[in-house]
Amino acid sequence: MVARTVVGMEDTEQRWSAEQVLALAPDAASQKAGTRLAVPGPWSGTGTAGASEDGGGAVVWGLCAGSGSRPYRTAVDLTGPAFNCTCPSRKFPCKHAVGLLLLWARGDAATDADSGTGIGPAEPPDWVAQWQAKRTAAREKSPAGGGAGAADPQAARRRAERRAQRVAAGAAELEQRLTDQLRTGLAAGREDQRVWDTVAARMIDAQAPGLAARVRELGGIPGSGGDWPSRLLEEYGMLHLLARGCLALDAGPDALPGALSDTVRSRVGYTTAAAELLAGPTLRDSWLVLAQQDSTEGTMTTRRIWLRGARSGRPALLLSFGAAGRAPEVSLPVGRSLDAELAYHPGAVPLRAALGPQHGSPTPGHLPPGVPVGEALSGYGEALRADPWLDEWPVVLSGVVPIPDPGGWQLADVDTDSALPVDPRRLGRPGLWRLAAVSGGHPVTVFGTVGHRGFTPLTTWPAGDGRAGEAVAL
Amino acid sequence: MTITEHTAPAWEELVSAALLGTTRRRPPVGVGHEHDDAAFALLDAAAVATVRRRAGLLPARSAPRPAPAPDDPRPLPPPAAQARLRALLNDRTGNGASAGGRRGSTPSLGELLPQWLAAAGQHGYRAPDAALPDLLDAARARTDLRPDALTLAGPRALWLAELNPDWKFALRSGNRGAAGDAAADPEAARRLWEEGLFAERVALLTSVRERDPAAGLALLGSSWAQERAEDRLLFLDALRTGLGRDDEPFLERSLTDRSRNVRATAAELLSALPGSALAHRMAERALSCVSLDRTGVGPRIAVEAPYACDPAMERDGVAASPPPGRGERAWWLGQLADSSPLGVWPAQFGGRTPGQIVALPVADDWQPDLHAAWCRAAVRQRDAEWARALLGPPPVPAGAVTTAGDPAKLLSVLPEGERAVWVAEFIAGHGLSEAFQLLGACAVPWAEPLGRAVVDALDIAREAGSYPWSFSGVMGLAERCLDPALADRLEPLTTTQEDPGDASPGAGSYWSEAFQRLITTLRLRATMRTELQQ
Structure with a gap:
């Protein structure tokens, strides 16, 4: 048994918020099932312990009575976090892990302590200690950074050259498709969306997933009503611009300015491994977690976490992915601050970043400083100048009043008649009504993203009301 | 990228060239020297125009703003309770998935929501603003939640309901806030009564009756002749709140109302007023039908049910035609007995208590009808002594469960x-x-x-x-x-x-x-x- 700091856990490891735990759940059904299990009843033998000396993280564990005769053993390593449960569920983390964490998260409420059912500090039982030892061993065995690829720079360079050729060929093919369609006219063959699915597949073959994603969008536009020819021509133009960028990359190292060529590369779908980025310069700041949003496409969940540096004032976007019933790995508490290091992906408008070392647990956040509507739009325009393909630009609006209107929502400056329309694609979302409810017709601070079709509100902070800094996710 | 751009072509012209195809319509762009291809030049021009438009977006003119929601001075629940409310509301929508299968050993949170709402209301809390949409959705789906949910949600929920047609129900049933405010101010009450929507007026009448029954009655009397029949029915029903002697003349007049339903409701309200003239008339009729018979071995109750339903009885709310399968005479007897004040019976039966009266045998199989009528009267008149007598002790295990009326209703009086x-x-x-x-x-x-x-x-x-x-x-x-x-x-x-x-x-x-x-x-x-x- 390894020596541990059994007592004093509360000092080092702050209990999480329920929202933070729920964000770990792979889907809404797991959230609900976990919430139902977040009661003392089914649990026994619960406990929590701080980090062990041999590198095992702080853990929470418990036995959960299920339908079988033998209770499930559930354990969570909080620094990861990593989950282990003997239940047969294929969800990850399973509802037992979510329920256990919720129960633990609520632990500091006086009520649980009174009834003696809260999760308190304890010595981990053998099954927990063994699981952690196994994890530690596995971690030490895996090489720190650098896969087998790095061992052979020659092969890596040959692969890169092959990819560059494929991408350039793909871009040329795409240009051909676009001009062909324009010669015969957008109206011709607009019913057939599959044409563009085929082209998208060709772009995947060409190892240009960024082009493929944009191409796939084209197929849906003619069916979206209204001024579709105008929107379709805009997207043709932007895709054409990107394809031209690809070809310029291929033309030589100096055909595009450095930052722009980085932007084109990232828009086309070249990625840089997080480890590689973090090996370079990082920016340490107190990052306010502005929003965390998940979107699902097929079986893949994409999580976007928006941050803002308190000292640098810089925005950052963390992307993480979860496949087939697994939640994306990173989950950060909205409205709280995080002392951490980030490394930006290269580009003309540094936005996407990789999360590096965190220093301590998240602390209570603050009300972020914001701008009026006009300034938000000009900021978006500035960013577009450097990266014309930018779809969403993060902005904190302050002193704005949400105006619900059946014809389209707006966020209006409190003391001018300037307003920012809400992106019509967001109109059905329940979050808008939550925004209206929080505002009650009074000005609020709202974080969201600006795109060319309007604003997408993601988080709001009620004005005044004593408890400033209390973020409400939308 | 080189674009020879002489003048910026109008976007619409680019779009129509793209729609028709550059082979049919030449785009209004100078063909670049790189390519002599019109389609290519059109793409270049479209890209430039698109980036220019997007980067140059200007704020829109703001639409009319909603008036700010009224303040709600009530305190918020403690943070742990707020988190609990979120969990309960979050679980609400999940019931569909678990309803069919086994419930397992975990509690059904949705079922606890009503209790939480009622308890939070008793503490005088208001709902957190961010929870209002979910709360309104919950109340929309479950009518039993509405009173407590809307009380907790307060004026801001009504403000939201004005904006979102999905929540219109809150304005219908939940306008107690506005109605309550107006009820305190006679001038405002009069205005709301004259100009308000039907639901607002019902809510107002109920609120005014709670404070001052006479003022409520005066309000109703002021416009009674102009109200539609179905509205009169619901307004009359609102008099149940704070019902008292002073309402009798008005109710008595309503016995001649054009609408049968209004007449029946007026009669029912009058019969719940034990001192009313209608109750007195019904009692006279009932007493002439039910009496103590001392001619036999022991005392028993003799029943001589009415042979006809005369116009005077009909005016007092007795329905003349029985539902299918019931005899006319028993039907009329039941109505006379359940509309009579229970207080008249002890004198009729030689000073016996309700318990002794219920124990008396009843001649000619009239017992079920008579006791059932007394049960209805006990519930309507909230008479605990009669309810207790009619309910009797809980039946013994061997005995069959036979109670004249609905025991659950009788219990509610105790x-x-x-x-x-x-x-x-x-x-x-x-x-x-x-x-x-x-x-x-x-x-x-x-x-x-x-x-x-x-x-x-x-x-x-x-x-x-x-x-x-x-x-x-x-x-x-x-x-x-x-x-x-x-x-x-x-x-x-x-x-x-x-x-x-x-x-x-x-x-x-x-x-x-x-x-x-x-x-x-x-x-x-x-x-x-x-x-x-x-």
Whole structure:
């Protein structure tokens, strides 16, 4: 048994918020099932312990009575976090892990302590200690950074050259498709969306997933009503611009300015491994977690976490992915601050970043400083100048009043008649009504993203009301 | 990228060239020197125009702003309670998934939402603003939640409901806030009464009646002649609040109303006023039909049911034609007896108490009709002594369960403690299978000895290896109504037993799971209560 700091856990490891735990759940059904299990009843033998000396993280564990005769053993390593449960569920983390964490998260409420059912500090039982030892061993065995690829720079360079050729060929093919369609006219063959699915597949073959994603969008536009020819021509133009960028990359190292060529590369779908980025310069700041949003496409969940540096004032976007019933790995508490290091992906408008070392647990956040509507739009325009393909630009609006209107929502400056329309694609979302409810017709601070079709509100902070800094996710 | 751009072409022209195809319509762009291809030049021009448009977006002109929501000075619940509300609202939508399958040992949070809302309302809290949309959605789906949900949600919810047609119901049923404000100010009340929507007016009338019944009556009288029949019916029904002697002349006039439903409601209200002239007239009729007969071996009740329903009876609200399958005379008798003040009967039967009167034999099989009418009268007149007499002691185990009226309704007239004792004895004798409705009539949380009686009966059913699913209704009720203090007493019942030979297969583990869920839910209710008090 390894020596541990059994007592004093509360000092080092702050209990999480329920929202933070729920964000770990792979889907809404797991959230609900976990919430139902977040009661003392089914649990026994619960406990929590701080980090062990041999590198095992702080853990929470418990036995959960299920339908079988033998209770499930559930354990969570909080620094990861990593989950282990003997239940047969294929969800990850399973509802037992979510329920256990919720129960633990609520632990500091006086009520649980009174009834003696809260999760308190304890010595981990053998099954927990063994699981952690196994994890530690596995971690030490895996090489720190650098896969087998790095061992052979020659092969890596040959692969890169092959990819560059494929991408350039793909871009040329795409240009051909676009001009062909324009010669015969957008109206011709607009019913057939599959044409563009085929082209998208060709772009995947060409190892240009960024082009493929944009191409796939084209197929849906003619069916979206209204001024579709105008929107379709805009997207043709932007895709054409990107394809031209690809070809310029291929033309030589100096055909595009450095930052722009980085932007084109990232828009086309070249990625840089997080480890590689973090090996370079990082920016340490107190990052306010502005929003965390998940979107699902097929079986893949994409999580976007928006941050803002308190000292640098810089925005950052963390992307993480979860496949087939697994939640994306990173989950950060909205409205709280995080002392951490980030490394930006290269580009003309540094936005996407990789999360590096965190220093301590998240602390209570603050009300972020914001701008009026006009300034938000000009900021978006500035960013577009450097990266014309930018779809969403993060902005904190302050002193704005949400105006619900059946014809389209707006966020209006409190003391001018300037307003920012809400992106019509967001109109059905329940979050808008939550925004209206929080505002009650009074000005609020709202974080969201600006795109060319309007604003997408993601988080709001009620004005005044004593408890400033209390973020409400939308 | 080189674009020779002489003048910026209008976007519309680019779009029409793109739509028709560059082979048919030449785009209004100079063909670049790189390519002599019109389609290519069009793409270049489109890209430039698109980036220019996007980067140059200007703010729109703001639409008319909604007036700010009125302030709600009530305090917010403590943070733990707010988190609990979020969890309860979040679980609400998940019921569909679990309804069909087994419930397992975890509590059904959606069922606890009504209790939470009621308790939070008693503390005088307001709902957190961010929770209002979910709360309104919950109240929209479940009408039983509406009064408590809308009280908690307060004026901001009504403000939202004005903006979102999905929540219009809140303005209909929940306008008590505005109506309550107006009720305090006679001038505002008059204005709202004259100009308000129908629902607002009903709410206003109810609020005014709560404060000052006479003022409410005056309000109604001021416009009575102009109201539509179906509106009159609901307005009249609102007089139930604060009903008293002063309402009698108005109700008496309404007995001649053009609408039959209005007449019937007026008669029903008058019969609930024991001193009213209508009650007196009904009593005279009833007393002429029901009397004490001393000619036999022992005293008994003789009944001479009416032979006709005359116009005067009809004017007093007696319905002339019986429903199918019932005799006319019995139908009329029942209406006379249930509209008469119960206070007239002791004198008619030689000073006997209600208990003694109920015990008297009734001649010629009239007992069921007569007792049923008395039961209705006891419930309508909230007469505990008669209710107790008609209910009798809980039937003994061997005896058949025969009560004239609906025992659950009669129970509702008795004081809470007495109700609990009666139902507890009933359960001790009969078990739970017929107790569901009776339990529903008891105050929550169940007072002792009722809680113990239910737990014991469940334990007996478990020991006997009963088919457990037939108790799921009572179990669900127990989860919501048992006193949380009983949780510890239930703990031993959660052990899984070997199924006895004649038991339903799998019953043992089901019972254990059900008790587990019961305990968990009780503890959760206790926690919820504490959270609200912090």
